[in-house]
Amino acid sequence: MEITERKENNVLIVGVNGRLDANSSQDAQNKLLQAIGRGEKLVAVDCSQLDYVSSAGLRVFLTALKTINASSGKMAIFGCKDNIKQIFEISGFSSLFKLHATREDAVRSIS
């Protein structure tokens, strides 16, 4: 698992790449929460290189969304592959997160 970060105007684009599972989820969560903790209010998570998410990975997204909402920020997700979308859907996360097709859509939704 690899986390990338880059700033595009006032939006932080966080790439979550590889496998988000029980082994890697703590590291991913720490990085996301650190970004939110240093004051990032608009976060777009790029899942285009995310190959696998387990329940531990879903918890990372839920924790990050709860944290950023509590600090009056916004988070959007984009680029999920079909297998990942399926996991979001059956766990009911698609009602909590709108999954955007493109980075542009995601950025627009939180800007």
Next chain:
Amino acid sequence: MTTDMNNELIITLKNENSEIERLNGLIIRLADEHRLSEKEKYDLILILEEFLTNIIKYGYQDSKEHIIIVRISLDAGEIRASIEDDGVAFNPLDSPDPDINESLEERRIGGLGIFLIRKLTKKLDYERKDGRNIISFIKNIS
């Protein structure tokens, strides 16, 4: 890894996180041999990984090495698998489902692993026998 006469794949794992990666490698090979779809392969890896993660994380009260046995067989239209461990008694069927209609504020963090397994399997059974947990499931495949 062995295959017995009934064409059942038997995988013996230790209670270490690194073993999950090894299991996944074996499942990918099995899935490719049987030409499972990408979704079927993903689901099977997810189901097994959720169970194994729970067993390794919560199943043991000592720091000794324990053996977990995974058995998998593929028949026409379905995968049958079981996971056997000598950890503390844990019946996943007793685990309450999270309410997936809750709002973000209400939504609890956790309880999702077993829920995902329930959603991705046709049949899920649990048995406690001779001090061992035996979970078995059936999953449809095309």
